[in-house]
Amino acid sequence: MDNHEQWREAVSAYADGECDQAERAAVEAHLSECADCRQWLEQLQSDQEVFTETLMGRPADILDSVMKRVTEMSAKHEQPVARRKPMTVRRFVEAFAVVAVCAVLVSVLFPVFSRSKAKAPEALRPTAGLERKITKLEELPESAGEPLYRPSLLAERVAGPELRPKVDVVTSLPPPPAEPRAEPEALFAEARAKPTDRVVVTAGATTGIEPGGPEGLNFGARRPVQLAYDAAIEVWVKRLQEAVVTAEKTFYERGGFVLNSKMVQVETIRQPRVAEITGKVPKEEVSNTINDLAALGWVAQRELMGEDLTDAYTDTTRAITLTKEKLNKLDQERKKAGEAGHGAG
Amino acid sequence: MPISYRDEQMVRRTLQGDNGAYAKLVRTHQTRVIAAAHHLCGDFEAAQDIAQEAFIQAYQSLAKLNEPGKFAAWLHGIVRNMARKHLARNRPQELSLERDRITEPSTAPTEDHTDTVLVLQTLPLEHREVLAARYLQEMDYQEIAQMLGITANNARVRCFRAKQALRTALAGAGGDASG
Numbered sequence: 001m002d003n004h005e006q007w008r009e010a011v012s013a014y015a016d017g018e019c020d021q022a023e024r025a026a027v028e029a030h031l032s033e034c035a036d037c038r039q040w041l042e043q044l045q046s047d048q049e050v051f052t053e054t055l056m057g058r059p060a061d062i063l064d065s066v067m068k069r070v071t072e073m074s075a076k077h078e079q080p081v082a083r084r085k086p087m088t089v090r091r092f093v094e095a096f097a098v099v100a101v102c103a104v105l106v107s108v109l110f111p112v113f114s115r116s117k118a119k120a121p122e123a124l125r126p127t128a129g130l131e132r133k134i135t136k137l138e139e140l141p142e143s144a145g146e147p148l149y150r151p152s153l154l155a156e157r158v159a160g161p162e163l164r165p166k167v168d169v170v171t172s173l174p175p176p177p178a179e180p181r182a183e184p185e186a187l188f189a190e191a192r193a194k195p196t197d198r199v200v201v202t203a204g205a206t207t208g209i210e211p212g213g214p215e216g217l218n219f220g221a222r223r224p225v226q227l228a229y230d231a232a233i234e235v236w237v238k239r240l241q242e243a244v245v246t247a248e249k250t251f252y253e254r255g256g257f258v259l260n261s262k263m264v265q266v267e268t269i270r271q272p273r274v275a276e277i278t279g280k281v282p283k284e285e286v287s288n289t290i291n292d293l294a295a296l297g298w299v300a301q302r303e304l305m306g307e308d309l310t311d312a313y314t315d316t317t318r319a320i321t322l323t324k325e326k327l328n329k330l331d332q333e334r335k336k337a338g339e340a341g342h343g344a345g
Numbered sequence: 346m347p348i349s350y351r352d353e354q355m356v357r358r359t360l361q362g363d364n365g366a367y368a369k370l371v372r373t374h375q376t377r378v379i380a381a382a383h384h385l386c387g388d389f390e391a392a393q394d395i396a397q398e399a400f401i402q403a404y405q406s407l408a409k410l411n412e413p414g415k416f417a418a419w420l421h422g423i424v425r426n427m428a429r430k431h432l433a434r435n436r437p438q439e440l441s442l443e444r445d446r447i448t449e450p451s452t453a454p455t456e457d458h459t460d461t462v463l464v465l466q467t468l469p470l471e472h473r474e475v476l477a478a479r480y481l482q483e484m485d486y487q488e489i490a491q492m493l494g495i496t497a498n499n500a501r502v503r504c505f506r507a508k509q510a511l512r513t514a515l516a517g518a519g520g521d522a523s524g
Contacts, residue, residue: 012505016479018486047511051480054461055380060393062379066371066400070364073404232351276350305354 004036011037015044229283230305231290237297244275250292256281356413359404371400374417378424381477385428387466388435395431399423418488421478425492432470464518465511472507479504 007030013019014027031038237243244261251258258279281289290302351373358366378399382392403420410419465473478484478492490500 009505060379062397063371067368
């Protein structure tokens with residue numbers, strides 16, 4: 001690279017953290033020799049500061065106005081839903097199986113609907129759309145199947161919050177440990193003095209389903225609610241590599257495992273390096289894991305979220321039961337056929 | 346700093362019907378989005394409208410987002426398109442730049458601040474787009490290339506040209522004239 005303009009372009013990419021290892025080494029070697037390019041690098045950093053401070057230094061809050069419209073759209077059922085993939089042969093087979101399962105579910109749902117329609121108080125009455133659905137269902141012959149709990153079918157259509165699944169968050173984060181940590185001001189001062197040392201670790205911990213968890217009111221009945229937890233923490237640390245290794249070790253020590261560990265931004269000049277680690281730990285270790293990770297440095301953000309998986313859990317359980325019943329039936333028929341064959345022989 | 350993991354989680358939850366998650370996305374990104382829209386269209390009031398519409402459009406089209414972790418880059422693409430439409434509807438720009446000086450006292454920028462905004466407005470739109478993407482949304486070259494429909498190498502060159510133009514504009518406005 002002899003052309004000076006090319007060097008300036010390479011320095012620009014270097015400042016953006018977009019050079020590969022070889023180019024980065026070349027740029028660093030060049031910077032140690034070329035005062036002009038060193039000045040260019042400093043100007044790039046200073047211009048970026050002026051640019052972002054000028055444009056982002058003016059407060060404005062559109063959250064309320066956006067969320068007001070989002071809420072209106074939700075009320076009109078205009079909320080986004082996961083996009084469907086094009087239907088392949090395999091998906092068609094799966095879809096057919098789902099339709100078959102749904103047909104069974106509809107027939108066993110019927111007794112539940114008829115009872116709730118007759119006895120539900122005014123506040124718990126289904127909406128007009130559901131009334132129409134019930135009328136159609138009533139035309140079907142009644143099935144002898146056991147009453148089925150399908151909140152996913154009802155939650156969106158039934159009026160009144162009483163029928164929606166209620167989630168009790170049973171895990172909360174205890175207060176942070178009492179050990180002294182590095183003062184944020186000291187870290188900031190150090191970061192200003194040497195920006196490449198400012199690094200960030202983000203880690204998430206997810207629990208599995210918690211069978212037999214707390215009961216919640218669901219479609220008028222108390223059911224065990226199946227909960228999963230997601231926790232996230234963002235920690236600013238002084239030495240990234242060391243923090244990453246410690247964080248990964250924490251997952252193993254807490255009885256979990258690391259799903260993904262990656263460097264998001266490598267070797268930039270102006271911005272901190274970032275590592276993202278995602279792992280899973282048992283439910284009872286979520287708080288401890290988060291506290292262990294918090295001890296790595298200065299905590300910028302942390303969050304604990306519970307998710308109600310009761311619908312998915314019930315659907316899956318029901319699908320397994322149906323499949324087992326079908327398998328048993330087929331097995332019996334096969335045996336009968338075998339016996340008939342032996343009898344004929 | 347955009348945290349892709351967090352964005353991914355929030356997008357996933359929004360698609361499951363959790364509007365609170367979308368509120369978190371708006372809170373996280375609104376300052377950068379308004380700043381980008383302001384830089385692109387040159388009018389702070391219009392920038393807030395553009396940002397609001399962009400968030401609404403993003404909400405409606407969220408299911409089309411293939412990589413939820415890249416929410417920020419995708420949202421910036423929407424802002425860019427809206428700002429372009431705004432510019433096409435509202436020429437000449439001089440009027441909007443004047444309007445930019447009339448704001449509420451609580452959020453009114455200082456005279457120096459407004460002057461710098463006006464200096465940034467002298468840059469050609471193609472440079473403004475690249476600078477907003479790189480410096481405000483912290484998009485990498487690959488994301489910028491995708492947004493502009495060019496190669497990553499071309500995005501690198503465009504970033505370089507835009508930074509050169511920014512240096513010239515700031516130096517001409519009485520800033521550091523060296524270089």
